Amino acid sequence: MFKEYDVIVVGAGHAGCEAAAAAANMGSSTLLITMNMQTIAQMSCNPAMGGIAKGQIVREIDALGGYSGIVTDKTAVQFKMLNRSKGPAMWSPRTQSDRHRFAEEWRLMLENTSNLDFWQDMVKSLIIEDGKLCGVVTGMDIEIRSKAVVLTNGTFLNGIIHLGEKQYGGGRAGEKSSKGITEQLIGLGFEAGRMKTGTPPRVDGRSLDYSKMEIQHGDENPSRFSYLDVPQFEFRKPAGKSSGLNWPVGPEGQMPCFITYTNDEVHEILRTGFEKSPMFTGRIQGLGPRYCPSIEDKITRFAERDRHQLFVEPEGWNTVEIYVNGFSTSLPEDVQYKALKKIPGFENVKMFRPGYAIEYDYFPPQQLSLTLETKPVENLYFAGQINGTTGYEEAACQGLMAGINAHLKINNKEPFILQRSEAYIGVLIDDLVTKGTEEPYRMFTSRAEYRILLRQDNADVRLTPRSYELGLASKERLDKVNEKIRNANEIISYFKKESIDPEEINPALEVIGSSPITQKVKMFGVLTRPTITLLDFALSSPKVKEFISKYDLESIEQAEILMKYEGYISKEHELADKQIKLEDLVLHDDFDYKRLTSLSAEAREKLTKIRPRTIGQASRISGITPSDISILMVYLGR
Numbered sequence: 001m002f003k004e005y006d007v008i009v010v011g012a013g014h015a016g017c018e019a020a021a022a023a024a025n026m027g028s029s030t031l032l033i034t035m036n037m038q039t040i041a042q043m044s045c046n047p048a049m050g051g052i053a054k055g056q057i058v059r060e061i062d063a064l065g066g067y068s069g070i071v072t073d074k075t076a077v078q079f080k081m082l083n084r085s086k087g088p089a090m091w092s093p094r095t096q097s098d099r100h101r102f103a104e105e106w107r108l109m110l111e112n113t114s115n116l117d118f119w120q121d122m123v124k125s126l127i128i129e130d131g132k133l134c135g136v137v138t139g140m141d142i143e144i145r146s147k148a149v150v151l152t153n154g155t156f157l158n159g160i161i162h163l164g165e166k167q168y169g170g171g172r173a174g175e176k177s178s179k180g181i182t183e184q185l186i187g188l189g190f191e192a193g194r195m196k197t198g199t200p201p202r203v204d205g206r207s208l209d210y211s212k213m214e215i216q217h218g219d220e221n222p223s224r225f226s227y228l229d230v231p232q233f234e235f236r237k238p239a240g241k242s243s244g245l246n247w248p249v250g251p252e253g254q255m256p257c258f259i260t261y262t263n264d265e266v267h268e269i270l271r272t273g274f275e276k277s278p279m280f281t282g283r284i285q286g287l288g289p290r291y292c293p294s295i296e297d298k299i300t301r302f303a304e305r306d307r308h309q310l311f312v313e314p315e316g317w318n319t320v321e322i323y324v325n326g327f328s329t330s331l332p333e334d335v336q337y338k339a340l341k342k343i344p345g346f347e348n349v350k351m352f353r354p355g356y357a358i359e360y361d362y363f364p365p366q367q368l369s370l371t372l373e374t375k376p377v378e379n380l381y382f383a384g385q386i387n388g389t390t391g392y393e394e395a396a397c398q399g400l401m402a403g404i405n406a407h408l409k410i411n412n413k414e415p416f417i418l419q420r421s422e423a424y425i426g427v428l429i430d431d432l433v434t435k436g437t438e439e440p441y442r443m444f445t446s447r448a449e450y451r452i453l454l455r456q457d458n459a460d461v462r463l464t465p466r467s468y469e470l471g472l473a474s475k476e477r478l479d480k481v482n483e484k485i486r487n488a489n490e491i492i493s494y495f496k497k498e499s500i501d502p503e504e505i506n507p508a509l510e511v512i513g514s515s516p517i518t519q520k521v522k523m524f525g526v527l528t529r530p531t532i533t534l535l536d537f538a539l540s541s542p543k544v545k546e547f548i549s550k551y552d553l554e555s556i557e558q559a560e561i562l563m564k565y566e567g568y569i570s571k572e573h574e575l576a577d578k579q580i581k582l583e584d585l586v587l588h589d590d591f592d593y594k595r596l597t598s599l600s601a602e603a604r605e606k607l608t609k610i611r612p613r614t615i616g617q618a619s620r621i622s623g624i625t626p627s628d629i630s631i632l633m634v635y636l637g638r
Contacts, residue, residue: 002119005031005146007406008136010123012040014392015152015384015399017106018066022403023150024116025065026471028410031144032110033136035156036175037120041071041106043392044155044172045199046325047099047315050225052082053443054393055093056424059459061393062226065472066400067109068393069225073232075101077255077314079222088561089451093225096218096257098316119144124180126380128188133379148379148406152399153386155197157182157361162278163354164332173356182361189376191364194286195440197390198294198357200327201336204350205320210247212345213258213312217250227460227480258312258345262327265342267299267306273335278357284330286359289390289440294328294357310343321352330357362388365432366610371405371415372398372429375611381406387432390440397425404470416470417613419583421450421576422462434610434620452565452572457558461485487555492563494547495524500537508536527563534560582616585636596631603628 007023009016012034020032034040049072050058062069078096110116122139126149135145156171156178171177182192224232250256277296278284288294293301298308311325329336333354340349365387367375372387374380381402384395404416418426427448432441445451454462464481467473499520506516512531523544526532534556538545548556562569593599593607602623612618615636619629 001142002031002144003029004135005029005117005144006410007031007148007150007403008033008144008146009150009152009399009403010136011152011154011156011384012037013044013152013154013384013395014041014068015154015395015402016150017041017110018061018068018396018399019150019152019381019383019403019406020116020399021067021110021113022065022400022472023407024113026404026407027115028407029115029117031117031119031146033119033121033123033138033144035120035122035171035178037118039103039172039175040110041103042172043097043099043102045197045392046323047097047102047313048095049097049392050092050094051393052090052092053424053445053447054391055082055225056445056454056456056459057393057397057428057443058225059093059227059456060423060425060463061397061400062228063459063463063473063477064400064404064467065464065474065477066396067106068396070228070230071102071105071109072097073224073226073230075105076232077317078218078250078257079224079232079254080219081223087452088455088457088565090445091456092445093223093456095225096255096313098318100316100319122176122178124178125184126181126377128377133377147410148381150381150383150399150402150406151181151386152382152384152395152402153178153181154395155358155360155385157386159358159360162284162330162357162359164273164276164278164330164335167278167283170358171360172358173353177360185363190367190374192361193364193388193438194359195362195385195388196284196286196288196357196359197292197385197440198288198328198330198355200295200324200329200355201340202315202352203322203324203340203346204352205314205322207348207350208312208322209345209347210258210312213260215248216257216259216311218252218254218256220251222252222254227464227477255314255317257314260310260312260343260345261307262295262299262310262339262343263307266339269335269339269342270296270299270329270331273331276332276335278330284357284359287439288357289442291442291444292328292390292440294330295326296329296331312345327355329355331355360385362386364388364436364438366434366436368433370417370429370433370613370617371409372402373405373409379406379409385440388437388439388441389428389432390442394428394441394443397428401425401429404472408470416466418463419576419580420448421453421579423459424448424454427454430617430620434612434617435622450572450576452568453576455561457554457561461558484555484558487551488559488562491548491551491556491559492524495527495559495563496522498523498543500526500541500544504541505537508532508540512536524563527560528566530564579616582619583614585615585633587612587614587618587632587636596635598631599628600625 006028009020024030076095083090127134159171159177161170315321383398383402
């Protein structure tokens with residue numbers, strides 16, 4: 001019934017979809033197996049993509065030829081660039097998405113991807129013959145053979161849903177959990193653990209009073225995630241028609257979000273349910289996400305606060321369902337409902353479904369190599385929450401990298417590994433594999449030591465040429481990147497070469513409170529002042545305006561950032577180059593660290609367990625000291 005596939009991807013969440021698309025687009029015959037074809041790429045939690053550091057990841061996925069950015073742009077209902085008041089290293093794109101359209105668009109793109117087949121079933125075990133991975137066995141006892149397997153099981157591995165005192169098996173509300181894989185992997189020598197995540201209640205938007213909330217519009221001039229020219233807000237409605245809610249429609253026809261707050265009365269009602277909370281009674285064993293705590297966790301950990309912010313987010317153009325962001329909970333449903341009614345604007349709320357917590361199996365990611373291939377079983381890859389991460393974006397980028405490397409491995413090609421100085425994706429995977437995680441891992445800009453290099457505006461410059469060499473990014477993408485680089489260089493050259501007169505620029509300098517110039521100076525020197533922009537030059541000087549008008553906004557922004565932060569960028573490149581020298585010092589996988597008695601006992605133990613690929617990776621392992629690194633370098637003849 002089934003041919004032997006090159007790659008089988010198990011699970012069709014964000015990780016699975018990107019893994020399947022990458023492997024198929026690179027030429028591998030690929031099978032995507034999911035328990036439900038109707039929930040491909042479902043947004044199980046909030047209807048949004050991007051955010052702090054997460055937005056950079058989505059742009060990196062797009063630059064590499066993944067689908068997440070394209071799907072997000074097409075199905076967005078609102079776009080915001082976060083942290084605009086800070087430097088460009090901190091700018092982070094974020095969209096509200098139409099939940100239903102997002103999943104639909106993902107499925108359409110996958111169905112139009114060559115080399116990709118689908119099968120609806122549960123995978124209950126792997127086929128291992130003579131110690132070699134040969135495929136999977138499904139719930140219908142069908143054996144499907146392949147050269148490589150990517151597991152992206154999300155929260156489904158032995159998932160248990162908690163709602164007050166109620167507890168039942170499930171990988172998501174209304175969907176059964178997956179059994180068998182964890183037990184088999186433990187038998188193969190893997191270490192497993194438990195983690196927990198949660199989701200808030202969904203409510204009827206028609207029952208809310210938005211006049212009591214703060215409105216949050218999208219950007220006046222919305223940007224996008226994809227570097228390709230794909231349609232944005234493709235299914236937006238005419239003003240006043242969105243979702244039948246009669247909301248004011250924002251710039252570019254975007255839907256608004258709203259902000260409201262909890263209060264002491266809400267907190268007191270929530271506390272009445274603590275004795276039935278699975279989190280406080282010990283029924284939940286797994287650790288939850290530190291940076292996305294439940295509402296009961298917030299009012300306990302931050303007892304001094306009399307209110308907590310809630311984001312009231314639409315689920316899409318054609319639904320009245322609302323996501324109450326910030327109110328994740330596993331308290332009994334009657335307690336949730338009573339507490340919701342005391343929130344300003346929620347006095348007459350109707351609840352569609354309650355929030356709940358879910359506990360699931362994961363595998364500590366030190367058991368992986370930097371390609372996301374598992375160390376105990378060759379040609380088996382893990383991506384997403386199975387590795388202990390949380391978030392759509394973190395899952396999607398792992399799926400992309402696992403799909404790429406599965407294809408490369410079975411074709412006997414060199415692995416594709418991104419350094420920490422090349423991408424947030426590189427930071428994420430290195431953190432997981434080198435340091436591990438005992439709680440759901442999410443990405444932040446603070447995790448990246450080279451964040452001035454890893455901006456959201458230059459992901460295409462950093463990554464598209466590399467992806468094109470792999471055969472994943474298209475020629476169209478590469479041509480756009482080369483044009484952008486060429487344009488930015490021309491603009492920079494112009495500003496370094498041309499001068500400007502005091503009478504041209506001083507009025508603009510006066511408006512922004514910057515010191516006037518007293519003689520003709522190079523424009524580059526003036527532009528490096530912190531408060532003046534390239535737009536100020538264009539408005540002040542007809543010759544600059546005429547020159548700049550030849551270029552697109554993306555090239556202009558890129559040039560301005562490179563000029564303003566030239567010194568910082570140069571210094572960070574120097575630091576990255578020093579670290580890369582350590583990444584070039586390879587440690588062989590069969591290296592016997594126990595023989596090096598001059599290493600500390602802790603170093604021998606951790607190096608043997610993690611088996612770092614390079615001296616650079618070894619230096620980032622917790623407990624490895626500079627003297628341990630010196631000993632390794634002496635042994636390598638350095």
